[in-house]
Amino acid sequence: MASEPRTDIQPAPLDLPGTGDWLAWVSEHCEGQLAEARRQVGLVKAGSSDAPVVLAAWNKAETALANAEAVALWAEVHPDAGVRDRADDLSQQVQKYVTELGLDRDLYAAFDSLSGDTTGLDDDGRRVLEHTLRDFRRSGVDRDEATRDRLRELSERGVRLSQDFGRNIRDDVRSIRIAPERLAGLPDDYRDAHRPDDDGLVTITTDYPDLVPFLTFGSDAEARHELALAQNNVAWPVNDGVLQDLLAVRRETAGLLGYDSWPDYDTEVKMIGTGQAVADFIDRVGEAAKERAAEEVAVLLERKRRDDPSADSVATYDARYYSELVRREQYDVDGQVVRTYFPFEQVRQGLLDVTGRLFGLEWTPVSPQDARTWHEEVASYDVGLEGRRIGRIHLDLHPREGKYKHAAQFDLVKGIAGAQLPEGVLVCNFSRGLMEHDEVVTLFHEFGHLVHHVLAGQGEWARFSGVATEWDFVEAPSQMLEEWAWDADVLATFARNGAGETIPAELVAAMRRADHFGKGTYAVQQMSYAARSYWFHAVPHDDLTAYGDELQRRYSVFPPLDGAHMHCAFGHLDGYSSGYYTYMWSLVIAKDLFSAFDTDDLFAPEVAHAYRDKVLAMGGRGDAADLVADFLGRPYSFDSWAAWLAE
Template sequence: MAHDTDPASSSARSTSAPEPIDLPGAGDWLAWVGERCEGQLGEARRCVEQVKTGSSDAHEVLAAWNRAETALANAASVALWAEVHPDAAVRDRADELDQEVQRYVTELGLDRDLYAVFDAVSTGPGAEALDDDARRVLEHTLRDFRRAGVDRDEATRDRLRELSETAVRLSQDFGRNIRDDVRSVRVAPERLAGLPDDYRAGHAPDADGLVTITTDYPDLVPFMTFGSDAEVRRELALAQHNVAWPANDQVLQDLLAVRRETAALLGYDSWPDYDTEVKMIGSGQAVADFIERISDAAVERAREEVAVLLERKRVDHPDAEVVHAHDSRYYSELVRREQYDVDGQVVRTYFPFESVRQGLLDVTGRLFGLEWTPVPQSVAGTWHPDVASFDVGLDGRRIGRIHLDLHPREGKFKHAAQFDMVTGVAGVQLPEGVLVCNFSRGLMEHDEVVTLFHEFGHLVHHVLGGQGEWARFSGVATEWDFVEAPSQMLEEWAWDADVLATFARDASGSTIPAELVAAMRRADHFGKGTYAAQQMSYAARSYYFHAGPHDDLTAYGDELQRRYSVFPPLEGAHMHCAFGHLDGYSSGYYTYMWSLVIAKDLFSAFDAADLFAADVATAYRDKVLAMGGRKDAADLVADFLGRPYSFDSWAAWLAE
């Protein structure tokens, strides 16, 4: 088995460029995961001791702390293997190790001796000579100690420690229950009416003459878009929204209670107040206000769109009185086909997966000046044959490595996200990131193409932002309600006719017609109101579930759905059990719409007639993405735009 060198040690820094880590490939992953995590955790402990017993010079203390944070980030990346590794034993071991890492993180935050070192450093020798980045590291570190409860009495610190360990276990349980629970419906083949030929060909009847449709995205998305059988759509939606129910109902209640108690012990009025203190939005009340602001802006348009959907539904069902969420995708597709001349089944023929993946690399390479060099699996040593790896080059030098794990399988993370494998630190270790998605191997829906561009934006951010000195600000290390903005902006390139013409071709080799893309853009404007309203219903669940206790999360979630969405709740559904963002984003699901507001503002700097203009693309790359977390997000945006961010571009987009 190949072993990685110890990148966090002081001896690892050299004049030679760092190499990607060695993954075991066909070797012993169970041993490697343990050795990688425990070795890096041990290195973090050694570096922390250097902080506590070494020099009192500010820069030397921070340098030792940087080595500790680098090693700790490496150890924490073990969580990736719990989400993607095909061996359940490796996934379970990764969960165990992640608990150990998080336990140590908690200990560090409550370590008064360690805090005393940084407190003394802030006014001690060398503090005045620190540059802006080092001073920012120090300020954020002191803030972290305060938010961890280091200044609380011993009994409170002990309870905070218990709560942290409990929260880690509950979070793992919540995610595991979602990951391991693939549900399905079995239907007669004729009930696949409306589905594309390739979909029906890939879903042959079993020995009982029935077809199985699962809640995995390659099954779910096409059926909800094209399947004309309304009852099957309802059954499939119910299966999707009942993933991890009833198990996650109590898990979530327990997790919410832990978060509420943690915030109270730390002196905050609510978990959202604690959570937002380090975000752009600034306070829990600001989240509630934002939800109302977006809802008020979108509600009229959303109701108009639902009226259009209801009118179309009544063509099929004359007595229909309501449009359900599981109707919306199907009837939106029909409206776009009949009123905007956009047939999704025709559109998807231009997006075979392999062509889209290569096109994405070509587009982002041209836009950001990056080179993507394929790395053979025998060299990359990846964990599954589906994984494709690429070295990332800029100006002729390798600056990172990415791994694309894009198809579903048993035991794998069920949604779409970017995971850190290695945190980039200049001269020490190359950034490596993993894109985890669940796309079909055949034709893709255009909205899946948009999703792929979006998620890839996180990967680009991770690599470009991973070139600095400080682990603390490496990669996507900005405020958490900004992290989606760069990815949402990259979606714009998946809507441009000239961009799509570079890779969107059907089986005959014909390029997607510009007039079809123009129609797609016009059709895309339909549904913006319902999208914004539905997003606010999710954001409201995220916020209000955390703002106070609720005995029945299903009933309260349905109440919020009726208040903010234009689609009624699905009877018998318990969607909060499958709503994975309630873990990672906790009370902050508003982030997606908040980031969209900023993304539209960022995009306003680009020339729609030339999306590859080098001056603006390079400025964006260098002033926003490459900065990682070295400045507050608002300052990064202002540096690029030459002004503070505003709602104007988003409001104009909504009104189009």
């Protein structure tokens, strides 16, 4: 549109109920936003031929829809099961309405009539119109009535299946019960937190704070095996059938829309472009990393044979443990020493200090009385830039019953200049005590999504607000931010042990050298996951476990785990569908983005602020490839990633 958004207006954050009636608030908020969306859609369909007027109403409709869709957050984090169930029900209503809009021919006609005359629209407005018309076509608005009816049915069924798939993972915390002596090798604070019960046994769950240290430090191989098997059987067998049904829904949907496969449909609006390009990328990375992975697993096997001379392979549940031993013995890096420098509270504050300095942001704690969140452990901060509040974030970082089991950023509010303040929620499952350095890296990664959400929430269009770029680019900014968690000068600002000693620079250097070990095995294992994601969607398979095991043997250096059904707990098969390749694709771009920074001064404001303004703050206002080229001064390439892999 020709007019500029009002940036002088300061919207207030969302008023959450705190200790009030969450069930009523969630319902009223979501239903109210749906009603507003319907009202604005009515204005779009009123017959105006003035493109700016029509798109202004559509922008308000999309804003209200985004607010309504945010109800999905409460299904993942709210401590009250009744609220979680209500949020799931409301999400179904919202997605049903979204499907109806995509198949509404009268609504489509209102936009199509504008395509011949875009007078009064600026580049962003024309991009909104182009993307809107594209999305209508991808929804099937141009199909016959019977096909549109079937697409509605499939969409509604797909939403229910997705919710079931995620809920089954979220609610199924498994555990093993073992004798306390089988905690050999675990740090003292871990053992102190896992005391024997009345039967003299210790319970270890599949939640991350239990799982990760156990698989990293536990010297009892059979106990690691038992826990890994429990983890890889979360949501089995129920999610096997759910996933098969979900895959069938997606395949039929793609076919009705005229695509050869779901991956072809899915990739049409991504950087990679086609389904075949995904398959080619998986093979390209797998081939590039194969030799290095074989060398690394040979080192692991040699080390394992010191404990078990008869060993002929390294299992998945061995990988973290023996990688830790190799790093300790060959690279002089002891993970149990490293973790003493990373108490959770220090890491959280350090992260805020680092990102504040890097991007010129201020993080101001908000009291529980003002933020009134859903749980007492949630920490809220107002985000400032140049003295002006530009957003609010909420950090929900520890596990609890009924909560989302992995790590992700969720939208609470999409930012619209002068209308509503961007708010994001970081949901993780970290220990309340000492953190592994891998967890520190993960926290930096996930926090990168929050920064992206807030910085890109300052514009006019809901369509481009927040992390609104192509889906296979969204991980790149977060993966690049991980680099700051590996820099000695950066870590020295917050990494201190209980005696107040700063993490030694020589230890960080050793950690970096040790981190190079395992890049090959990481890459091929990632490709085994990406292959599941792609091929499960591309071609039907009667036995997902058997086919998944086949892909594991084809791409990874670690054999399949007998008796495991990891696809049932592989939550990314829902959200990323056929696109799990995204993580490695984004890493390629992240390494290229990072090449623009001076490793001797990672806080240099000129490059950091250029990156902030040209990539993060742009949201979806440009194609990701163009945003990257604008920042780098050239198109992105594989060169930096290839150099990293060979390093």
